[in-house]
Amino acid sequence: MGGEKNVGQARGGKAKAKTPRQRLSDKEGGSGGDAPRKSTKPNKERTKATAKSQRVEKVKVQKKVKAFKMESVESFDDDVRFNLAVKEEPEDGDFVPEKRGKKRKRPEDEPMEGPSCSSATPTLNRKLKEKDEADPRTENNTKEGIKKEKKPKKEEAEHPVTTKKKSKEEIEAAKALKIKKRxxxxxxxxxxxxxxxxEDGVKWKFLEHRGxxxxxxxxxxxxxxxFYYNGKVVKLGLAAEEVALFFAQMLDHEYTTKDVFRNNFFKDWRKEMTLEERVLISDLNKCDFRELHTMHKEKVEARKAMSKEEKLVMKEANQKIVEEYGFCILDHHRERIGNFKIEPPGLFRGRGEHPKQGMLKKRIQPEDVIINCEKKSCIPEPPAGHHWKEVRHDxxxxxxxxxxxxxxxxxxxxxxxxxxxxxGEKDWEKYEVARRLKSCVNGIRQQYQQDIKSKQMEIRQRAVALYFIDxxxxxxxxxxxxxxxxxxxxCCSLRVEHITLHDLLEDKECVVEFDFLGKDCIRYYNKVPVTKRVFKNLKLFMKNKEPGDDLFDRLNTCLLNKHLSSLLPGLTAKVFRTFNASITLQEQLQQLSNMTDKPAEKLLSYNRANRAVAVLCNHQRVPPKTFDQSMANLQSKIDGRREQLALAKSELKLAKKEVKAHSSDSKLQAVVERKKKAVQRCEEQLMKMEVQATNREENKQIALGTSKLNYLDPRISVAWCKNMEVPLDKIYNKSQRDKFAWAVDMTGADFLF
DNA sequence: CAGTGGACTTAGTAGTCTCCAG
DNA sequence: CTGGAGACTACTAAGTCCACTG
Incomplete structure (x- = not known):
């Protein structure tokens, strides 16, 4: 069923059905991305076939290139004097500044506890218990922020007699408690x-967990x-019924209308059926899941409608699971696990036009799971009646x-x-590599500018690719x-169809128009003026190629990264993203923010700087469903204020007139003052709302979180907060502060990326 | 020495929770 | 007190990069 179709869908399909996200970005851009891909070969064979034919073609191209070079190399010569001694630049030395200071003796050097499973409680549990006893607030170790803040309120609710004054005191007490806890x-x-x-490669010396x-x-x-088939009730077996429910649950979703999704689902569903079921159920269109769908919706509704108490019970049950499974002991420290839950079965939901969307994601059994832990630790027990696939001690x-x-x-x-x-350690290291790149990026830039003139095609392509990446x-x-x-x-996998060259576009020379789908099928659309040399090379790379051919046919990430790591150990393509993101933030913060700004203005500047990075990295999001609505609401509020303002102004005018008429009346004078203030207040509020509106509009399609979490050296933000006297929690929420604890602790106001 | 897969980072979405204005 | 909006979390897909393999 439809398997063959899917293959075609992979690339050809892209032009047809668009995800909401693609549609969203369409309006800003030209039509380049919509042009159907005109590959001359059937898709399936393309990669390999083209890879081979490209190799053959390369020879041809190379010859042409040579000819081209002969005539054009001179025209490429440039003013810049290239410093080729990139590698020798010794500055990395300075860039290990905050070497670990005091060098504590690590407790792991002490003798490790032996296995203790047989005796009483497992070590892990015991340790957790000890911690619990020592730490009266462990109960909210996970939902800290939320619970902590909630607590005082709960107490308030329990003593409804409290007067206003008392609750004030309580709030104070709660605050103190919060600070203490922190x-x-x-x-x-x-x-x-x-x-x-x-030592190299060793990640831990002791590791114990519950599985x-x-x-x-x-x-x-x-x-x-x-469930009905062809109008008749059919009682499905357990396996088929479960999968049917997966589909039924998604009935409201656009997914279930897509052919690829439906075909994949049906194919996998039939595999779960018994023989009779399979014989009977041969057409998805004759399946009626509506009752299952309704049941599911009712369940969701019921969950929403649960009373507070019921919700609390649920929450506590969850908390218990987190306490039991959500932590491990790593080298004597209790660490939180990120994803301790096995992914439940369901239908695969890829992003964009994924050829496998709708396939069944099977239930994972303990027999599929490999456990990794310390040999001497208490090995986690598999669920009753099951065993692990393997227990490893790596x-x-x-x-x-x-x-x-x-x-x-x-x-x-x-x-x-x-x-x-x-x-955290890995994260820190990542930013240190990026800082090392900072110290030699000029040399590297000069080198790739130079390489663009190289006689070797692969070096030229590498240089142009690097230019884009940078x-x-x-x-x-x-x-x-x-x-x-x-x-x-x-970058390295760009195809000819993804760029359009314009000798002249909107008054700019040598403009490259990019239009392609990047990670997560997020559209990248950008018009960029480039140097003449890059432009000429791009023309050359595109010569005699089909739209579906690789732009950089001599290049892949492996080659590129090999070259990069020869320039600077640890340097890879993605380091440029980190480096450019962080350096942009630092520069923007410097430019945008002033010590004399009001707190709100400072925050606005920070968000603007953050936004600049998000734009650079193309971090997009689908505008919230309610966006237009909420924007309209805000607008009507603004309009209301405007009217109010006009009214206040005319009242002020009137009052002033009165004063003029009876000049000495101090009462009227006071009225004027009052009206003046009212106008002022109105103006301020109006401005605030207008700022909010622009801010929201600017953020409509841009996601700030990804860059904040993954690309911006937290030390830049910490230093900025210190310099600007902005409390850190205005910038980072609780989990972000936890993630960046290392940076918060070690960074002074003088930190420079 | 290309190809493959393991390990780890980066990514957006959906759902839940909180807070505040009306 | 309520509901809407935004903040936050959980989830898991989709990248990058490297080491191993045949």
Missing amino acids: EEEEQQRWRWWEEDKY PFFPPEYQHLPDNVN NTVTWLASWTENVQGSCKYVMLNPSSKLK KLALRAGNEKEEGETADTVG
């Missing part, structure tokens, strides 16, 4: 950044809920459990929370297996 938490925090690093948490087993539908990796997912055949891992040492913060662009994923590209 301090305590701070004290308890593992300051791993003050410790020595382990992953499995979702509940499927329960049969109630008798009164029926301390060169950071995962606690892993399994292979059936749709794409890739590995899934249980790993630690971003606030953990393992993640200037536009494009992703590296690994090759992908065709038909396995949606058709998206990055």
Whole structure:
């Protein structure tokens, strides 16, 4: 069923159906992305066929290139005197400034506790217990912020007699408690950044955990809920029924109308059926899931309508699971696990035109799961009647459990929370590499400018690609297996059809128009003026190629990264994104913010700087469903204020007239003052709302979170907060502060990226 | 030495929670 | 007190990069 179709869908399909997201970005751009891909070859064979033919063609091209070079190399010569001694530049030395200061002795050097499973409680539980006793607020270790703040309110509710004054006191007390808690938490925090690093490759010396948490087993539908085939009730077996419910739950979603999705689903669903079911059910269009769908909707409604008490019970039950499964012991410290729950079964929802959308994501059994932990730790127990696929003791990796997912055949891992040492250390390292790049980026830039003139095609292509990666913060662009994923590209995998060259566009010379789908099928659309040399080279790279051919046919990420790491150890394509993002933030903050600004203005500047980075990195989002509505609401509010303002103004005028008439009346004078103030207030409020409106409009399609979390060196933000006397929690919420604890702790006002 | 897959980072969405204006 | 809007979290897909393999 339809399998063949899907293959075609992979690339060709892109032009047809558009995701809401694509549609969203269409309006800003030209029509370039919509042009159907005119590949001359059937898609499936394309990669390999073209790869080969390209190689043959390369020889041809090379010859042409040579000819081209002969005539054009001179015209490329440039003013810049290139400094080729990039590699020798020794500045990396300065860039390990905050070397771990005091070098505490790490507790791991002490003898490790032996296995204790057999005796009484497992070590993990015991340790957690100890912690609990020592720490009166553990109960909210996970939902800290929320619970903490909620608590005082709850208490308030319990004593409704309290007067206004008393509640004020209580609020004060709650505040004090909060501060105390925060301090305590701070004290308890593992300051791993003050410790020595382990030898190469070793990630931990002790690791103990409870294993992953499995979702509940499927329960049969109630008798009164029926599935119909061809108008007749059909009682499905457990397996087929479960999968049917997955589909029924999604009936409201656009997904279920797409052919690819439906075909994939139906094919996989039939595999779950018994023989009779399979014989009977041969056409998805004859299936009626409406009763299942209704039941599901009712369940969702019921959950929403639950009383406060019921919700609390649910919450506590969840909390218990988190307490039990959500933490591990890593080198004597209790660390939070990021994703301790096994992904429940369901229908695969890829992004964009994914050829595998709708396929069944199977239920993971303990028999599929590999456990990783310390040999001497208490090995997690598999659920009753089950066993693990394997128990491993590999301390060169950071995962606690892993399994292979059936749709794409890739590995899934249980790993630690971003606030953990393992993640934090890696993050810190990432920014240090980016800072090292800062110190030699000029040399590298000069070199690739030089390389653009190289006689070797691969070097030229590499140079132009690097130019894009550096200037536009494009992703590296690994090759992908065709038909396995949606058709998206990055820098190295750009195809001829993704760029359009304009000798002159909107008064600018040498403009390259990019239009392609990047990671997550987010459209990248940009018109960029480039140097003459880059422009000429692009023309050359595109010569004699089909729209579907690779732009950089001699280049891949592997080659590029090999070259980069020869310039600076640890340098890869993605470092440029990190570096450019962070340096942009720092520069923007410097430009936009002033010490004399009001707090709100400072925050606005920060958000603007953040936004500049998000735009650079092309971090988009779908505007909230309610966006237009809420915008309209705000607008009507603004209009209302305007009217109010006009009214206030005319009243002021009137009052002034009165004063003129009876000049000495002090009462009237006071009225004028009052009216004046009213006008002022009105004006201020109006302005505030207008700022809010522009701010919201500017943020409509831009997601700030991704860059904040992954690209901006937190030390820049911490230093800025210190300089500007802005409280850190205006910038970072609780989990962000936890993630960046290392930066918060080590950064002074004088930090420079 | 290309191809593959493992390990880890980066990504947007959906759902839930909180807060504040009316 | 309510509902709307925004903040925050959980989830999991989709990238990058590297080391291993045959």
